[in-house]
Amino acid sequence: MDIIKAHRKIVILTFPQESVRKPVVCDLARRFDLTFNILKAQVTPRREGYMTLELTGTEDNYAKGIAHLKEHGIKITPAAQKITKDDESCVQCGLCTAICPTDSMVMDTETRTVLFDPERCTACGMCTRVCPVRAIFVEVENGHW
Ligand code: SF4
Numbered sequence: 687m688d689i690i691k692a693h694r695k696i697v698i699l700t701f702p703q704e705s706v707r708k709p710v711v712c713d714l715a716r717r718f719d720l721t722f723n724i725l726k727a728q729v730t731p732r733r734e735g736y737m738t739l740e741l742t743g744t745e746d747n748y749a750k751g752i753a754h755l756k757e758h759g760i761k762i763t764p765a766a767q768k769i770t771k772d773d774e775s776c777v778q779c780g781l782c783t784a785i786c787p788t789d790s791m792v793m794d795t796e797t798r799t800v801l802f803d804p805e806r807c808t809a810c811g812m813c814t815r816v817c818p819v820r821a822i823f824v825e826v827e828n829g830h831w
């Protein structure tokens with residue numbers, strides 16, 4: 687199943703002035719088959735660039751893509767991530783409990799409700815992909831701005 691194999695990370699990129707206009711982020715898709723989702727981007731008056739990027743692909747391609755960015759002088763900071771579950775929207779389908787590798791999402795068999803334990807959660811993000819009502823969110827905690 688692709689979802690299980692996919693490696694997903696949120697990283698914060700800091701671009702030096704000379705790399706701001708280069709298409710290095712597009713290279714991640716073209717050359718390394720990574721899917722990227724730009725969550726935030728900014729160019730400062732000094733022409734440095736910041737970008738918060740969600741990257742998904744195989745672990746091998748992820749490592750190659752990150753190495754490519756570093757070759758262009760881009761600094762990579764892993765983003766601290768936090769998962770939240772919206773209990774109002776949750777329909778208690780249990781899909782997230784089946785995919786969660788750390789048993790952070792568990793079905794309470796008595797109440798038939800899904801309970802989330804943030805202490806166990808590694809913020810891998812797999813549950814966010816299967817939730818049919820988008821009741822689970824990833825928040826980035828250490829953005830630059
Ligand atoms: S983000 Fe947390 S709750 Fe969701 S699948 Fe990963 S470990 Fe489990």
Ligand code: SF4
Nearest residue numbers: 776777779780782817
């Ligand atoms: S997948 Fe979404 S709707 Fe289903 S139990 Fe998990 S949080 Fe609730």
